Amino acid sequence: MSQARLMDGTALARRIVDEAAKKAADLTERTGTAPCLATVLVGEDPASVTYVRMKQNRCRKAGITSRHVPLPADTTTEQLVGTLRDLSADPAVHGILLQHPMGPHIDERAAFEAIAPEKDVDGVTFASFATMSFGLPGFVSCTPGGIMRLLDEYGVDPAGRRAVVVGRSAILGKPAGMLLLARDATVTYCHSRTADLSAAVREADIVVAAVGRPRLIRGQDIKPGAVVIDAGYNAGNVGDVDFDSAVERASLITPVPGGVGPMTIATLLEQTVDAAARQLGV
Amino acid sequence: MSQARLMDGTALARRIVDEAAKKAADLTERTGTAPCLATVLVGEDPASVTYVRMKQNRCRKAGITSRHVPLPADTTTEQLVGTLRDLSADPAVHGILLQHPMGPHIDERAAFEAIAPEKDVDGVTFASFATMSFGLPGFVSCTPGGIMRLLDEYGVDPAGRRAVVVGRSAILGKPAGMLLLARDATVTYCHSRTADLSAAVREADIVVAAVGRPRLIRGQDIKPGAVVIDAGYNAGNVGDVDFDSAVERASLITPVPGGVGPMTIATLLEQTVDAAARQLGV
Numbered sequence: 001m002s003q004a005r006l007m008d009g010t011a012l013a014r015r016i017v018d019e020a021a022k023k024a025a026d027l028t029e030r031t032g033t034a035p036c037l038a039t040v041l042v043g044e045d046p047a048s049v050t051y052v053r054m055k056q057n058r059c060r061k062a063g064i065t066s067r068h069v070p071l072p073a074d075t076t077t078e079q080l081v082g083t084l085r086d087l088s089a090d091p092a093v094h095g096i097l098l099q100h101p102m103g104p105h106i107d108e109r110a111a112f113e114a115i116a117p118e119k120d121v122d123g124v125t126f127a128s129f130a131t132m133s134f135g136l137p138g139f140v141s142c143t144p145g146g147i148m149r150l151l152d153e154y155g156v157d158p159a160g161r162r163a164v165v166v167g168r169s170a171i172l173g174k175p176a177g178m179l180l181l182a183r184d185a186t187v188t189y190c191h192s193r194t195a196d197l198s199a200a201v202r203e204a205d206i207v208v209a210a211v212g213r214p215r216l217i218r219g220q221d222i223k224p225g226a227v228v229i230d231a232g233y234n235a236g237n238v239g240d241v242d243f244d245s246a247v248e249r250a251s252l253i254t255p256v257p258g259g260v261g262p263m264t265i266a267t268l269l270e271q272t273v274d275a276a277a278r279q280l281g282v
Numbered sequence: 283m284s285q286a287r288l289m290d291g292t293a294l295a296r297r298i299v300d301e302a303a304k305k306a307a308d309l310t311e312r313t314g315t316a317p318c319l320a321t322v323l324v325g326e327d328p329a330s331v332t333y334v335r336m337k338q339n340r341c342r343k344a345g346i347t348s349r350h351v352p353l354p355a356d357t358t359t360e361q362l363v364g365t366l367r368d369l370s371a372d373p374a375v376h377g378i379l380l381q382h383p384m385g386p387h388i389d390e391r392a393a394f395e396a397i398a399p400e401k402d403v404d405g406v407t408f409a410s411f412a413t414m415s416f417g418l419p420g421f422v423s424c425t426p427g428g429i430m431r432l433l434d435e436y437g438v439d440p441a442g443r444r445a446v447v448v449g450r451s452a453i454l455g456k457p458a459g460m461l462l463l464a465r466d467a468t469v470t471y472c473h474s475r476t477a478d479l480s481a482a483v484r485e486a487d488i489v490v491a492a493v494g495r496p497r498l499i500r501g502q503d504i505k506p507g508a509v510v511i512d513a514g515y516n517a518g519n520v521g522d523v524d525f526d527s528a529v530e531r532a533s534l535i536t537p538v539p540g541g542v543g544p545m546t547i548a549t550l551l552e553q554t555v556d557a558a559a560r561q562l563g564v
Contacts, residue, residue, distance in 0.1 A: 109418065126412035133411065134452050136391065160477045168463060170416055177471075181450060184475040186482060189459075193466040195442045200468060203485075 004228070004250035005154075007260075009146070012153050013262035017062055020270045024063035027277055035276030036065040037095045037121065038087045042080060042102045043073035052099050055265060062269050064276075069094060077107040081114040086177045088116035094276035095121035097268065118279065121271040124171060132175045135182035139271050144176035147208060147229050148183070154252050156227050158185035162203050164219065166240065167210035171173025172231060176208050197221075209240035219245025224266075228253040231260045286510070286532035287436075288541075293430070294435050295544035299344055302552045306345035309559055317558030318347040319377045319403065319550075320369045324362060324384045325355035334381050337547060344551050346558075349375060359389040363396040370398035375380035376413025376558035377403035379550065400561065403553040406453060414457050417464035421553050426458035428545025429490060429511050430465070436534050438509050440467035444485050448472045448499065448522065454513060457492050479503075491522035510535040513542045 028034045037059055052068070059066040069083060080102075087093050096119045102108055117127035123141035131138030140148075149191050151158060163185040167173030173189065177258055181187045190200050191211070201221040208232040209217050219242055222228060229248040232240025239256035247253055254260050310316045319341055323334050334350070341348040351365060362384075369375050375550040379400045384390055399409035405423035413420030422430075433440065449455035455471065463469045472482045473493070483489055483503040489510045491499050496516040501524055504510060510532040514522025521538035529535055536542050 049306075109416075127408045129412045129415065130408035133415070133456060134391075160475045162477075162482075174415060174463075181471050181473075184473070185475040186470065186472055188468065188470040189463050190461075191466070192469055193442045194468040195444075200444075 004247045004253040007150050007154055007252050007254045009150060009254060009259045009262045012150060013146075013266035016149070016263075016266040016270055017058070017079045020064075020266075021062040023273045023277065027280060027282055028063060030282060033092075033276075033278045033280060034063060034065045035094050035273050036067055036092060037097060037272045038067045038069055038093045038136045039097045039099065040069045040071065040080075040083065040087070041099045042071045042075050042106060047101050055097065055268065058265055058269060059272070062273075064269060064272055073103060074239055075106075077110050079107075080106060080111050084111060084114035086107060088114065088119055091279070093119065094279050095119050095272035097122050098124070100124075119275060121268060121275050123175065123271075129170070129175060129178075132182070133178040139275070140179065140267070141171045141175040142264045142267040143172050143210075143260060143272070144179050144256070145267040145271075147176055147231060147260060148179050149267070150229065150254065150260070150263060151206070151227070154227075156206065158183040158206060160184060161205035162188070163206040163208065163219065164188045164200055164204035165208045165210060166197065166201070167208075167212070167231075169210065172210045173208075176210060176231070180206070180208070202250075207241075209241050213240055214238040215240070215242040217241040217246065219247070219249050222246050222249040224249050225251045227251060229260060230254050230256050232256070233261065236281065286535040288510075289432050289436050289534050291432060291536060291537045291541045291544045294432060294450060295428075295548035297557075298431070298545075298548040298552055299340070302548075302555045303344040305555045305559065306451065309555065309562060309564055312564060313390050313562045315374075315558075315562060316345060316347045317376050317555050318349055318374060318559040319379060319554045320351055320375045321379045321381065322351045322353065322362075322365065322369070323352045323381045324357050324388060329379050330410045337379065337550065340547055341554070344555075346551060346554055355385060357388075359387075359392050362393050363390060365374060366396035370396065370401055375401065375559070376561050377401050377554035379404050380406070382406075384552070387441045391415060401557060403550060403557050405457070405553075411452070411460075412458060414464070415460040421557070422461065422549070423446075423453045423457040424546045424549040424553070425454050425492075425513055425542060426461050427549040427553075429458055429513060429542060430461050431537065431549070432511065432542070432545060433509070434487070436509075438488065438534065440465040440488060442466060444470070444488035445488040445490065446466045446470045446472060446482055446486035447490045447492060448479065448483070449490075449494070449513075451492065454492045458492060458513070461486070462490070464513050489523075493522050495522055496520040497522070498522040499523040501529070503529050506523070506531050507533045509533060511542060512538050515543065
């Protein structure tokens, strides 16, 4: 049996970032202002610190200024909302990234909603979710947005095809399904309460695994020729799909790592530059 | 073969409206203020005029004041947005209903977004769509909300069951699917681009038809014992489901009329009273 072609997220992400860097340079030259992403971090969770630092580094390489706003771990929701409102109103800031998850004492939703939709380059607000869902202009959640770009890059038109999204988180599964629906796929949402996951996956022309359970999706359930997008990331670089068996049946599959992962930050950078261009009137 | 039991929306809606009327009377007695729904109508489309008048009559009977705001047909989006913002800020108004569809010169989305979420008793804003989608407190779109009430009334727990929603409009299909997903159904969205609608419907334990095409869903595609919710309304009181054949296979089915239809306005009235109670601090 022939093996699936790999969807190279690393290469596509690099092209997107290069393109964003060009736009950022052009914008800086024309307006005297570089695109600026505010990164807001509550507390000092080591993983979160690392993620934010990585995003800042990637911004710098792309010619995007980042303004880091570290807040103490005991920051209240009210204080955080105040900070995010200030950043939303600050004309020198074009995009806002609130690193999450945050501590349980923070009302995460209240915090997200304090981000102005036109600066929501991470796609976490109600408004962004709704514009994604209704196929309207707006920023997308970065990972689902990156998934759609991968499909486009590899010539996969979702229209009329059955897509099965496994997972229903607010920033991954739910918006991924809505973006596929807006592109005319017949979309099924599966999750922990789905009675027969295998049966649902077997129907799929496009599988999006976005649930965070190592190797939950097995090759025997992949319809021959299906497109398999693995957005899971688990310890030891293991995805939500059992790659070794799925690669034997899929036509296209994302590796882990190097598939969906790199697309997330590329989408963030691209949307930050787009936000800056819009706000600077270019 | 045994026939499906009918889901009596007329009776359930009457109970919901009676309950809302009791709450409205109680609220009026305790605060001296009756719940107030503002109804905004652009132009004089005869069907829209009739709908608004019907809603006003139903409000009156339930002890809800309605404040009618008729606007000329050539009202601009900007003017409409201004009116809706004023109503959103007016403490004497507890709920806002913007009759739609409106003329093509109106940016409907801009108008909806001018409605404060806490007065969005028709469930049309981005915020309401997102709270429905994320299972958070908020107002629901009235028809999908009514569908969920019908399911509850007849003891249908969507958890773990396969639900197929046919149609993906912003105020019916999309939110209906999201509400079912929030209740742990495995949800599939079908629509005009779905390649094999029959195959998808045949999988469904719960079918929600919400597309506005007369008798699109035929009995032969209903899984024996499925629950069939027909939210279609077409000329001649014909639903989206071929009732005569579907009733032979379903376990529960909504008639047209008298199924989903009456639930929509009942939900509107209930949410208006709830909005008033919250705003009046009761």
